[in-house]
Amino acid sequence: MSKNIIVLGETRDGQLRNVTFEAIAAGKTMAQGGEVIGVVIGDSVQSLAQELIYYGADRVLIVEDEKLAHYTSDGYAQALQAVIDQEQPEGIVMGHTALGKDLSPKIAAKLDAGLVSDATAVEEENGDIHFTRPVYSGKAFEKVAIQEGLLLATVRPNNIEPLQKDESRSGEVFSVSASISDLRTIIQDVVRKSAEGVDLSEAKVIIAGGRGVKSAEGFQPLKELADVLGGAVGASRGACDADYCDYSLQIGQTGKVVTPDLYIACGISGAIQHLAGMSNSKVIVAINKDPEADIFNVADYGIVGDLFDVVPMLTEEFKKVKAGTV
Amino acid sequence: MNIYVLLKRTFDTEEKISVSGGRIQEDGAEFIINPYDEYAVEEAIQLRDAHGGEVTVVTVGSDESEKQLRTALAMGADQAVLINSEEDLDEGDQHTTAKILTAFLKNKEVDFILAGNVAIDGGSGQVGPRVAEGLGIPYVTTITDIEINGTDVAITRDVEGDSEKISTTLPLLVTCQQGLNEPRYPSLPGIMKAKKKPLEELELDDLDLEEDDVAPKTKTIDIFMPPAKSAGRVLEGDLSDQVKELASLLRSEAKVI
Numbered sequence: 001m002s003k004n005i006i007v008l009g010e011t012r013d014g015q016l017r018n019v020t021f022e023a024i025a026a027g028k029t030m031a032q033g034g035e036v037i038g039v040v041i042g043d044s045v046q047s048l049a050q051e052l053i054y055y056g057a058d059r060v061l062i063v064e065d066e067k068l069a070h071y072t073s074d075g076y077a078q079a080l081q082a083v084i085d086q087e088q089p090e091g092i093v094m095g096h097t098a099l100g101k102d103l104s105p106k107i108a109a110k111l112d113a114g115l116v117s118d119a120t121a122v123e124e125e126n127g128d129i130h131f132t133r134p135v136y137s138g139k140a141f142e143k144v145a146i147q148e149g150l151l152l153a154t155v156r157p158n159n160i161e162p163l164q165k166d167e168s169r170s171g172e173v174f175s176v177s178a179s180i181s182d183l184r185t186i187i188q189d190v191v192r193k194s195a196e197g198v199d200l201s202e203a204k205v206i207i208a209g210g211r212g213v214k215s216a217e218g219f220q221p222l223k224e225l226a227d228v229l230g231g232a233v234g235a236s237r238g239a240c241d242a243d244y245c246d247y248s249l250q251i252g253q254t255g256k257v258v259t260p261d262l263y264i265a266c267g268i269s270g271a272i273q274h275l276a277g278m279s280n281s282k283v284i285v286a287i288n289k290d291p292e293a294d295i296f297n298v299a300d301y302g303i304v305g306d307l308f309d310v311v312p313m314l315t316e317e318f319k320k321v322k323a324g325t326v
Numbered sequence: 327m328n329i330y331v332l333l334k335r336t337f338d339t340e341e342k343i344s345v346s347g348g349r350i351q352e353d354g355a356e357f358i359i360n361p362y363d364e365y366a367v368e369e370a371i372q373l374r375d376a377h378g379g380e381v382t383v384v385t386v387g388s389d390e391s392e393k394q395l396r397t398a399l400a401m402g403a404d405q406a407v408l409i410n411s412e413e414d415l416d417e418g419d420q421h422t423t424a425k426i427l428t429a430f431l432k433n434k435e436v437d438f439i440l441a442g443n444v445a446i447d448g449g450s451g452q453v454g455p456r457v458a459e460g461l462g463i464p465y466v467t468t469i470t471d472i473e474i475n476g477t478d479v480a481i482t483r484d485v486e487g488d489s490e491k492i493s494t495t496l497p498l499l500v501t502c503q504q505g506l507n508e509p510r511y512p513s514l515p516g517i518m519k520a521k522k523k524p525l526e527e528l529e530l531d532d533l534d535l536e537e538d539d540v541a542p543k544t545k546t547i548d549i550f551m552p553p554a555k556s557a558g559r560v561l562e563g564d565l566s567d568q569v570k571e572l573a574s575l576l577r578s579e580a581k582v583i
Contacts, residue, residue: 073455073465098485101444102467105420105452109459114421114543117450130547136447139343140350143548184464184494191489199486205582229583240504247470247505248487253339253446254361254504262582273339279555283580285572291560300558301575303568310569317573321583 001127002034003090003151006083008103009040009052010095016040016048018202019095019155021055021162026122026155027093028056028163030129037061037087041079043069046173053171056163060173061087067180070190071099073106074183080107082178091151097201100154113150120159120259137253137276157202158259193248198232200249205231205262208251208278211238212267212288212307219245221311222266228318234258236274252277264314266307270295287311327379327474327496328434329370331403332427332441332453335387335394336360339446345549359394362442364509365502369472370440371402372507377474379437380404384430386423388412392525399520400512406525411540414530419542420452426540427453428460429533436461436497443468443501451501458499466492468503 005027009020027036038057040048042064049060063079080103084092092107094100096118108115120141121132131144131153146152200206207226209219219233226233234256235249251258253276263281268274270286270293278284279298286299287310296302303310337343338356345351359367370381383398384407385391395406409426411418431439439458444451451467458465470489471482477496482489484503512520530540561568576583 098468101451102455105424105450105455106459106465108421108452109424109456112421114419115450115452116544117420117452133449135449135549136337136343136350137449138552140345140549140551142546143550145545145547147543147545149543185466186493187490188493189491190485191491193487193489201486246487247503248484250504257449262576262580271340272342276339280552283576283582284555284558285576296560297557298555300580301572302558302560303565303572304560305565305568309565313566313569314573317569318583321573321577 002032003030004035004037004087005031005091005093005151006037006039006087006089007057008080008092008094009038009048010097010099011042011045011048016051017095017097018162019097019157020052022157022160023093023095023155024052024056025162026119026153026160027091029122029124030091030093030151030153032124034090035059037089039063039080039083041068041076049173053169054165054167056169057171059171062173062175063178064175065178065180067183070187072183072185072187073102074185075180076103077106077110078180079178081110082176086176091153093153093155096154096156104152104154108152111150113152114146115152116144116146117154119153119155122153122155122160134257134280137257138280139276156259158204193246198230200232200234200251200256200258203232203258203260205229206234206258206260207231207264207266208234208236208268209239209244209266210236210268211242213239213244216244221308221315225264225311225315225318228315228322229262231260231262236268236271238269265295265299266311268295269293270298327374327377327437329374329379329381330431330434330436330439331363331366331370331381331383331398332439332457333363333367333383333385333394333398334360334442334445335385335391336445336447343551345551348549350549357390357394359397360442360445362444362446362502362504365504365506366440366442367398367401367403368507368509369502373438373474382407384409384427386411386426395525396520397512399523399525400516401510402516405523408525408527409533410527410529414537415540417542418540419544420448420450420456421543422540424453424456424460426530426533426535427457429535430528431457431461438496439499441499441501443503454499454501463497463499464494465499465501466494467501469500470503470505472500
């Protein structure tokens with residue numbers, strides 16, 4: 001049975017995030033031939049609508065208000081409610097990002113609906129929609145269905161293949177008016193720490209350091225390698241507990257769960273709690289002095305050696321590769 | 327200040343997971359307080375010590391959850407409530423847990439509720455915000471710092487590595503992120519005292535809830551292990567050759583560069 005599915009777009013630095021296009025692809029599967037309706041909420045976001053259509057949305061609704069310039073759960077919930085009231089959708093999808101994690105349970109509780117969080121795959125089986133999602137931070141997976149009513153889901157970045165961008169696609173763009181009032185949480189300031197702008201959960205390449213980096217300065221060679229590869233830097237709990245870096249970089253069962261295309265573990269022993277956060281990465285490289293380190297058991301490629309030797313050499317090698325001189 | 331902490335009993339992070347008959351095997355596993363909920367317990371104790379009041383830890387679970395509640399009491403919480411749903415419910419989901427907690431909290435004088443930002447088992451992070459919505463109070467997730475002044479609250483929250491400074495007011499629910507504090511270990515006198523602290527046990531009946539009110543909205547069809555990752559290749563030879571080989575493998579074989 002075809003369904004109309006709302007996909008909530010999300011922006012970062014004024015651009016739509018990749019996970020939005022992945023959510024559209026998930027929405028297409030959930031719609032089973034029905035309409036996929038893109039929604040963009042913000043202060044001035046009209047110009048982003050077209051791109052949602054290029055990536056597969058059938059039409060796009062825009063909710064604009066100066067009070068929506070920054071995400072707040074109250075503001076976005078009111079804006080989304082206005083769209084829901086108008087469209088009466090059968091499902092809603094958004095990214096499992098900081099925003100999606102914060103907003104989706106509020107919407108689910110408001111609508112008294114079930115919610116599948118952090119889906120890594122969506123498929124149709126005999127007319128039913130089944131979601132796959134990690135449990136125990138990816139130590140196991142479960143397949144889940146929503147028993148009745150709204151299909152509400154968040155999708156994990158980097159897991160669902162977006163549709164090919166097609167600039168010949170067209171669709172209508174409408175504004176929806178919503179009265180945004182009584183915001184109970186007020187954002188006073190945002191301090192950007194991730195200056196390079198590559199977020200761990202969406203990074204295609206992650207260079208992670210463990211206790212083996214030995215100090216905060218020890219992360220420098222990792223940062224240089226990450227810069228060359230356009231990746232992000234992460235860390236194990238050991239490195240965070242030792243104060244070599246901020247907890248926001250932690251990857252593991254406590255911390256972030258990541259699935260980049262390439263994960264390079266430098267001086268990380270491979271405790272179970274860390275493996276839970278990264279072992280579903282597509283390709284894993286381990287660099288460790290200890291040939292017995294557990295990390296080698298999950299690595300596709302391993303180099304036994306001192307990361308302070310190996311990582312700078314890799315940086316130089318990839319510089320050559322990028323310059324096309326190899 | 328009446329402070330409530332929502333707490334969950336989970337597998338220890340160092341446990342390996344195995345699946346049999348479509349269920350996670352729990353035999354012999356170590357259980358702990360969900361690590362993010364430990365931050366919540368610690369912060370609740372610190373706020374009570376600074377502002378006065380009482381800390382109540384609440385869990386939805388079975389008899390076995392008593393151990394984790396006693397640990398929270400040993401850390402310094404004042405009282406605990408175990409909502410035992412084992413006999414009434416075969417299955418539940420986040421909707422179920424949130425409905426039960428909301429029913430419990432809605433008749434209480436609540437100033438402040440803390441929860442973990444996510445449980446390391448189910449990993450959905452839904453229950454905190456669902457409860458706040460159910461109670462009609464605001465919430466702030468993934469907090470790393472909090473200051474309370476009367477009913478004014480100033481919070482720093484982690485947003486994918488960036489920090490948001492937020493102002494809001496009580497009553498409020500927050501979910502705790504790593505970096506908020508260093509949870510204390512229970513002291514020996516704390517453990518002795520915890521044995522005598524009040525631990526109330528409730529069932530759904532006591533909350534005027536029928537099974538239908540809390541029936542899960544989602545259904546788990548299957549649980550399975552990810553394909554086992556086999557150890558790959560450890561490169562050999564001169565270090566500079568290994569580095570060249572790795573770069574070339576990542577480009578031509580793995581095709582990730």
